[in-house]
Amino acid sequence: MPVLFIKNVHYEGGVLSKKQINFAPEIKYSHRYSPEAEKSSIIESLRYALDIPFGEKTREDTYKRELIRACSGQCGKVTITAIDRFGQEYEVRRILNQQPEVLVSGILHQA
Numbered sequence: 001m002p003v004l005f006i007k008n009v010h011y012e013g014g015v016l017s018k019k020q021i022n023f024a025p026e027i028k029y030s031h032r033y034s035p036e037a038e039k040s041s042i043i044e045s046l047r048y049a050l051d052i053p054f055g056e057k058t059r060e061d062t063y064k065r066e067l068i069r070a071c072s073g074q075c076g077k078v079t080i081t082a083i084d085r086f087g088q089e090y091e092v093r094r095i096l097n098q099q100p101e102v103l104v105s106g107i108l109h110q111a
Contacts, residue, residue, distance in 0.1 A: 005083045009046060013076020014069075016041070040064075045071040049078040049094040072096045 010020045021042060044067045054061050072078055073096070080092045094100040102109045 004085045006046065007081040007083060007089070009042070009049070010079045010081075011045070011071060011076065012079070013073030014071045015073075016045075016071050017073065017076065041067045041071050044068050045078050046080065049080050049092055049100060051094070051100050069096065 006023050008020055008022045011017055044064050048068045054064065075096060077093055077095045081089065082092065083089050088104060090105075091103045092100050093103070
């Protein structure tokens with residue numbers, strides 16, 4: 001399910017536990033993020049939750065994996081609320097070391 005716009009990301013567990021970061025469509029990234037979180041942590045958690053693999057030339061994959069673990073904790077969850085190109089809102093949820101889940105109108109679909 002291609003993402004057109006990410007509305008927000010919510011964290012349960014880890015250093016960002018109970019934080020929600022909202023995105024605005026006209027700026028493409030968040031100006032306001034939790035002071036204890038760096039932008040790269042947020043970006044890596046989005047990449048992980050959306051199941052986007054590392055690029056072939058990624059040199060810092062161990063560092064990036066640690067960022068994901070720090071953001072989500074040992075069994076924390078990242079939940080992304082997004083809108084597809086048809087305007088349909090959906091959620092992508094991922095718990096560390098598990099496959100992502102996609103929910104459309106509250107119904108679980110294959111990721």
